[in-house]
Amino acid sequence: MGKIEWAMWANEQALAAGLILLTGGIVGVAGQFRDWEFAAYGVAAGVFVCLLEYPRGKRNKGTSVERTGQYCLTVCVKAFGPLTSNYYVRAVLHAAICVPGGFMLPTVLGCVCLAIASIIYLTAAIRGERWMPILPRVETVQRSGGGIEEPPQNPPPRPPAEVRRKRLEDLEGAAYVNPIPVTLNEL
Known part of the structure; x- marks a missing residue:
């Protein structure tokens, strides 16, 4: 069985938690709950967690699929360096963020x-494990050979170059001597 990549699970869980925290904060502010300031904090914390967790990290296997439109947020998250790529920091950050939201129903x-x-x-x-960004690959197209100097003369399917008949123009200047001379009288 393969090795479990825990960070992928944590990323999905944290993104869902951010959305739930955001929704609960909106409900708390709109419903004018007592201590609605904690709900306003929930809105801000939910937006922050969603922005932090939206860019998916690269998997160890290399089979990562990026989310739609994650490139801009990937660049932003990558800019913070070890603060966002280290999972110890993320674990402590998420634990600290979830505490104030626990004071309101x-x-x-989300907390x-x-x-x-x-x-x-x-x-x-x-x-x-460590977060590594999924960045688009720049693929270089390598041409085989030096290019086409002359267009093909034969219609497809063409036999390989070794099997093709030589044209008379190509054979001019070639010194070819027939090893078995045949005269018309012998035929």
Whole structure:
């Protein structure tokens, strides 16, 4: 069986937790709950977590599929260097973010999900995983041969070059001597 990549699970869990925290914060602010300031914090924290977690990291196998439109956020997340690529930092960050949202009912579910994502990130960090960005590859097209100097003379399918008949123009100047001379009288 293959090795589990915990960071991929943590990324999906944290993104979902950010969306749940954002939704709970909106409900808390719009419903004018008591201590709605915690709900406003939930909105800000949910947006921050979603922006941080939206760019998917590269898998060890190399079979990563990037999310639609993640390139801009990948560049931003990559710019912060070890603060965003180290999973120990992410685990502590998510654990710290989820605490204030636990004081209000609409944001509790998002905070619990974020705490679970923090635990999964800690597991990924202990196993030595690290976030690496998925950047588009620049593929260079290498041409075989030097190019086409002269267009083909024969219609397809063409036999290989060794089997083709030589044209008379190509044979001019070639010194070819027939080893068996044949005269008309012998025929």
